[in-house]
Each structure stands twice: as structure tokens, then as C-alpha cells.
Amino acid sequence: xxAPQGNLPFLxxxxxxxxxxxxxxxxxxxxxxxxxxxxAGFFSGLFTPAPTALAVIRWGFPAAWYVxxxxxxxxxxxxxxLDSSHGIPYLLALIGMGAIIGHxxxxxxxxxxxxxxxxxxxxGMAGLxxxxxxxxxxxxxxxxxxxxxxxxxSATLKQFGNSSFETQELEQNLLDTVPLMVRIIPGxxxxxxxxxxxxxxxxxxxxxxxxxxxxxxSEKLTLWKTPEFIVWFVIAGGLMVLLPxxxxxxxxxxLLIVIxxxxxxxxxxxxxxxxxxxxxxxxxxxxxxxxxxxxxxxxMATAVLGLFDVWFDFRKLVKKPA
Numbered sequence: 001x002x003a004p005q006g007n008l009p010f011l012x013x014x015x016x017x018x019x020x021x022x023x024x025x026x027x028x029x030x031x032x033x034x035x036x037x038x039x040a041g042f043f044s045g046l047f048t049p050a051p052t053a054l055a056v057i058r059w060g061f062p063a064a065w066y067v068x069x070x071x072x073x074x075x076x077x078x079x080x081x082l083d084s085s086h087g088i089p090y091l092l093a094l095i096g097m098g099a100i101i102g103h104x105x106x107x108x109x110x111x112x113x114x115x116x117x118x119x120x121x122x123x124g125m126a127g128l129x130x131x132x133x134x135x136x137x138x139x140x141x142x143x144x145x146x147x148x149x150x151x152x153x154s155a156t157l158k159q160f161g162n163s164s165f166e167t168q169e170l171e172q173n174l175l176d177t178v179p180l181m182v183r184i185i186p187g188x189x190x191x192x193x194x195x196x197x198x199x200x201x202x203x204x205x206x207x208x209x210x211x212x213x214x215x216x217x218s219e220k221l222t223l224w225k226t227p228e229f230i231v232w233f234v235i236a237g238g239l240m241v242l243l244p245x246x247x248x249x250x251x252x253x254x255l256l257i258v259i260x261x262x263x264x265x266x267x268x269x270x271x272x273x274x275x276x277x278x279x280x281x282x283x284x285x286x287x288x289x290x291x292x293x294x295x296x297x298x299x300m301a302t303a304v305l306g307l308f309d310v311w312f313d314f315r316k317l318v319k320k321p322a
Contacts (some may be wrong), residue, residue: 015268016306019058020066027071027098028078031091035084049098049118049200054207056102057216058185064102068095073282087282088128094120097151097197105204111224115197122193150175180253187254191261198265222273224319226266231310233259266306268292 005062026217027048034045055067072095097118134141153174157167201221208216233255240252271292274284292298305314 020070021186023067024071025056025207027051027067027095028075031075031087031094032078039062046196046199047203048094049196050203052095052098053102053105053200053204055108055210056099057204057207057213058211060102060106064099068099071095077208089125093125094196095317096121098200101197101200101204101223105201108216111201111219111301112200112227113223114201114225115194118195118201119190119193122196123190126171126189126193142182145185149178149182153178183250184253184257187257189235190254194258194265222268222276223315223317224266225309226262226306228310230259230262234263234307260300260303264303264305266309267302267304268306270305270309270314 010087030044030048033041035041045309052064052068052071056064058064066136072092075091075095077085079085079091100118100121101114102119109117130141137144153172157171205216205219205221229302237252237255237259238254243249243252271288275288292302309315
């Protein structure tokens with residue numbers, strides 16, 4: 001059956017009101033955990049859009065506006081009182097991402113459209129604030145970021161309390177890579193944004209199936225495949241990296257980072273597809289997923305697997321003519 005709609009008894013704190021209250025508190029708590037819970041808070045903060053997405057899927061608009069509306073207002077007020085006003089735009093962007101993911105899932109948008117539109121909101125807001133910051137610093141934003149990053153690297157290595165030759169050499173090598181690290185921040189940021197959208201869309205799709213909401217998108221992420229024209233961006237990025245032009249090299253690196261993330265999603269879909277087909281136990285899947293996300297070589301291998309799926313069709317999704 002479709003999810004209930006209409007006026008909900010929010011002020012009377014009925015079942016819907018309690019659910020809304022929990023989702024509002026959860027949204028704010030997940031976002032605040034990024035700053036106040038070391039390490040684990042960063043990972044939990046990635047799911048800040050999820051409560052809004054689930055509220056929109058379950059109740060639809062306009063009733064679901066209670067969650068993003070109250071979470072945005074109360075969260076912004078709390079951040080202001082904590083002297084963390086700089087985090088307000090990021091909170092609002094993630095809440096907006098959740099609203100778009102929920103609406104896209106409920107309206108049966110394609111996976112590419114849902115992730116693309118929801119990510120563009122966050123990327124657009126970040127780009128706007130970057131332009132404002134660049135103008136306020138008179139074009140010195142990149143240099144300031146490099147200085148801050150160098151200071152952070154030096155401070156981190158000093159905490160080890162070891163001033164050996166190997167440590168000094170490591171510090172110098174890291175400091176030498178700072179200019180490149182700063183200039184690939186756009187690609188890394190876009191990739192992280194796509195990753196956040198993908199994770200929250202995965203939760204939304206699972207909720208749709210568990211709640212049997214007919215209006216939800218029925219497309220399974222294990223069957224998702226990147227549009228074939230994306231492979232041309234891989235070729236273009238590779239050529240840019242090979243050309244002896246500094247700006248084109250940086251553009252190529254950023255492009256490959258973003259496209260590599262997209263093909264990582266496709267490789268992940270292939271792995272998940274065979275996990276379901278072979279009915280692998282939960283602990284095995286959890287261990288493999290952890291390795292794929294945390295081990296650099298495994299992550300790159302998954303992206304290559306997704307890329308080669310363009311030609312080899314590992315899941316046999318394209319039926320060959322008789």
C-alpha cells in the first residue's frame with residue numbers, strides 16, 4: 001500500500017509525531033557527531049540526509065516538511081549557540097540532499113538522476129561559498145589552504161615525538177605533495193559527495209522494499225550500470241594527465257578521481273550482485289565491504305572491475321540476440 005498522506009497529528013504527538021520528533025533529533029545528532037565524536041562521528045555524519053529521505057518516502061510532501069524544516073531551524077540554532085555557525089550551510093545542504101533523495105525515490109527517478117541532482121545541490125552550495133571565500137581573501141584562498149595543511153602535517157608528526165631522519169624525510173615528502181593535494185580537493189570533494197548520496201540512496205531503497213511502498217523506485221542498486229558514454233571521460237582524463245600542461249594535468253586528475261568513484265559504485269554493485277546470488281552470510285559481506293572501502297588497492301581494483309564491466313558485462317544484464 002502507498003504511504004499515508006494528508007495532515008498528520010504532529011502537535012498531538014501521535015505515532016507520526018513521535019516518528020517526526022525522532023527523525024529531527026536523529027538528523028541533528030548525526031551532523032553534530034562529526035565535530036564532537038572523534039573518528040566514529042565522521043562515519044555516522046555521512047548518514048545525516050537519511051532521516052529526511054525516509055520521512056519524505058514514508059509521508060510525502062507537504063507533510064514530510066516537518067522533518068527537514070524543524071531539523072534545519074533547530075540545528076542551525078544549536079550550531080549558532082555552539083559558535084559553529086560555519087557548519088550551518090553544510091547542515092542545510094545535507095538536509096536538502098536527503099529531501100531530494102526521498103523525493104527521487106518516491107517519484108521513481110533513475111539512480112543517476114537521484115544521485116546527480118542531490119549531489120549537485122551540495123556541490124553548488126560548496127562552490128558558491130568557495131567563490132565567496134576566494135573573493136574575501138583576494139585570491140589567496142589556495143595559499144591559505146596550503147599553509148594550513150602544512151601546519152596540520154607538521155603538528156601531526158610532532159605528536160609522535162620522534163625527530164629521527166626517517167620522520168624528517170617523511171615530513172618533507174608530505175610537504176612537497178601539499179600543492180597537488182590542495183589542487184585535487186575539488187575532485188575529492190565531488191567524489192565524497194557522490195559517495196554520501198549513494199549510501200543514503202542505498203538506505204532509502206532498502207526502506208522502500210521493507211515498507212512495501214508501491215510508489216518507490218523499484219530499480220535495485222545491484223543491477224545498476226553506469227551509462228556507457230561515461231567511459232569517454234576516462235579516456236579524456238587519461239589524455240589530460242599525459243599532456244605536458246600543468247592545468248590540464250590537474251583537471252585530468254580531478255576528472256579521473258570523480259569518474260573512478262562512479263565506476264567504484266558499479267564495481268560495488270557487481271560484488272553485491274554476486275553476494276546475493278551466492279547467498280553469502282552477513283559477516284562475510286561485512287568483512288569484504290570493509291576491505292573494499294578501507295584498503296586502497298581493493299578500492300582501486302573495484303573501480304577497475306566496474307570499468308571493465310562496460311565491455312565484459314559480468315552480471316550478464318544485456319541479453320544477447322538468439
